Amino acid sequence: MPDKHTTPxxxxxxxxxxxxxxxGLHYAVIGGIAATLYGSGRTTIDVDLIxxxxxxxxxxxxxxxxxxxxxxxxxxxxxxxTYYVLPLIHKKLRxxxxxxxxxxxxxxxxxxxxxxMQYGSQSAIFCSAEDLxxxxxxxxxxxxxxxxxxxxxxxxxxxDVSYLRKTAQQFDEVDRSxxxxxxxxxxx
Numbered sequence: 275m276p277d278k279h280t281t282p283x284x285x286x287x288x289x290x291x292x293x294x295x296x297x298g299l300h301y302a303v304i305g306g307i308a309a310t311l312y313g314s315g316r317t318t319i320d321v322d323l324i325x326x327x328x329x330x331x332x333x334x335x336x337x338x339x340x341x342x343x344x345x346x347x348x349x350x351x352x353x354x355x356t357y358y359v360l361p362l363i364h365k366k367l368r369x370x371x372x373x374x375x376x377x378x379x380x381x382x383x384x385x386x387x388x389x390x391m392q393y394g395s396q397s398a399i400f401c402s403a404e405d406l407x408x409x410x411x412x413x414x415x416x417x418x419x420x421x422x423x424x425x426x427x428x429x430x431x432x433x434d435v436s437y438l439r440k441t442a443q444q445f446d447e448v449d450r451s452x453x454x455x456x457x458x459x460x461x462x
Contacts, residue, residue: 282369283369286321301323301385301399302401303401305321305322305372305409311393312406314425320370320371321369321370323371325374326385328377329355332351332375333351339362342365343364346363380441380445383405384401387405388400403425404434406421408442438457438461
């Protein structure tokens with residue numbers, strides 16, 4: 275039971291962890307919440323996560339989350355099946371959550387490398403700093419590049435630069451050479 279000082283965002287993180295644990299879903303928090311743990315100065319009001327699934331179990335993931343969360347898109351299951359992201363909002367806490375299906379080899383490896391960390395009063399599974407950098411370089415928005423700069427600045431000595439470079443180069447295979455080029459620039 276959260277105490278009176280636990281924020282709705284923290285409560286939502288705890289709920290996501292409980293839902294995934296109870297349903298045997300391998301997941302990791304990514305996005306702005308993870309960026310703050312690794313040193314980004316950003317603030318965020320939503321939770322982004324990846325959940326290991328495959329095309330045949332998307333309906334199950336949808337059902338698990340929509341017990342406590344309301345979909346934010348028309349025809350939400352069709353949207354999830356098409357775009358592999360399920361935008362939701364908690365029915366009581368009103369915190370937005372984006373559940374993304376981890377379908378690629380990179381996402382599955384990121385899940386393997388994730389670990390339990392503390393966010394405020396809650397414990398949950400978070401992707402590694404290296405994988406978060408790569409997720410943000412794939413998204414390639416201005417805010418994401420700022421997060422990457424902050425994460426590199428605050429974690430430079432702890433980062434597995436060899437893993438970062440090797441994995442970023444693999445995005446060339448899907449015509450995303452910008453991921454590796456941006457990484458080289460940001461690493462300096």
